[in-house]
Amino acid sequence: MIPAAFDYVAPSTVDEAVRALVEGGEDAKVLAGGQSLLPVLRMRLAAPTLVVDLSGLTELTGVHDDGDSLLIGAMTTHYEVQRDHLIREHAELLCLATKTVADPQIRHRGTLGGALAHADPAGDLPAPALALDAVMVCRGPGGTREVPAAEFFVGHFTTALAPGELLTHVRVPKLTGWGAHYEKFNRVSQAWSIVAVAAALKVSDGVVAEARVGLTNMGPTPVRARGVEEALVGEPATAEAITTAATRAAEGTEPGTDGNADAEYRAHLARVLTERAVTAAVNA
Template identity: 85%
Template sequence: MIPAAFDYIAPTTVDEAVRALAAGGEDAKVMAGGQSLIPVLRMRLAAPTLVVDLSGLTELTGVHDDGDSLRIGAMTTHYEVQRDPLVREHARLLCLATDTVADPQVRHRGTFGGSLAHADPAGDLLAPALALDAVMVCAGPSGTREVPAAQFFLDYFTTALAPDELLTHVKVPKLTGWGAHYEKFNRVAQAWSIVAVAAAVQVSGGRITAARVGLTNMASTPVRARGVEEALVGQEATAEAITAAATHAAEGVDPPSDNNADADYRSHLARVLTERAVTAAVSA
């Protein structure tokens, strides 16, 4: 299909982009890599009057060391995140999750910030961002503000971004030396996650001293498996301890039922994949 007619602007600065969004109102759409927006436009599931193309905003690209955290530009491609040495050293979970996103073509065009702002609960970067306690830096007419990942994802395809705001950067606290793993279950290669688990674990002297576990596609937003984290901390890094902790994976979660899986099956997958992800993270 052919998209409905719309106006198009390609700003060269963040301020220009924010002004364009403010002028366009709720009928304006932001295009980053275009991997999500363009198919939606072609199917006419969205009919914006204005598309603001961010591809010229080079100030929103790259990974930078900010001391205790990494600062990742929203327009940094998945490929760049996956290959960046700072991300590999200090936020390895992001590398592992990004490696599962779609296919090489999408990873070369799609962007880190675009995926987060799109907020598809089956997307592979939301749960890792939540597990890593990432902070979203948003720019709007009133300036910039920071929104923790736990407050950023509100519902299906819905974030805390206002219509006239842009996600410009993401701050990711460093977890240097932590083991990490992203365990994904899907029906065919390159497909969306039916369920996935993002795990980061710190082990000292054979004992788990800290744990972060995020779940993908178990609710309308990514969720933290707090019960698993609490059950892991202080335990010896043994198979028995990990198996016991994984039984808490679906606690307090109301997973959806759809054509891919019903709620009970998703709960089962969450427990199985959590055990696998934590086991791999401990061994990493």
């Protein structure tokens, strides 16, 4: 199908992009890779009057060492994320999850910021961002502000971005030396997650010192498996302790029912995949 007619601008600075979004109002859309936007435009599930293309904003690309954290430009592609040596060393969970996104063609065009701002509950990057305690750096007409991932995802395909505001960078605390794993379950290769689990653990002298576990597609937003984290910390990193902790994976979640799975099956998957992901992270 052919998209409905729209105006198009390609700003050369972030400030120009913000002004364009403000002028475009509620009917403006951001093109940040386009791997999610273009299909819905072609199917006319979205009909913006203005598309603001961020592809020329090189200031929003790249990974930078920022002391205790990494500062990742929102327009950094999935391919660049999964290959970056700083991310592999200090935020491996993000690298592992990114490798599961769609196919190589999508990963070369899609961007980290685009995927996070899209806020698809079945998307593979929101849950790792939540588990890593990432912070979203946003720029709008009122200036720059930082929003923790726990407050950024507010609903189904909905974020805390205000009108006229852009996600410019993602700040990820360094978890150097932590074990990490992303366990994804889907019906066919390259499909969306039916359920997935993002796990990062710090093990010291055989005991779990810290644990971060995020769940994909277990509600309208990514979810931290707080019960699992509480059950793991302070316990020996043994198979028995991990199995016991994983039984709490579905606590506080709101899994949906659709053509791929019902809520009960998703809760079961969360327990099984959490055990696998945590075990792999401990042994990483």
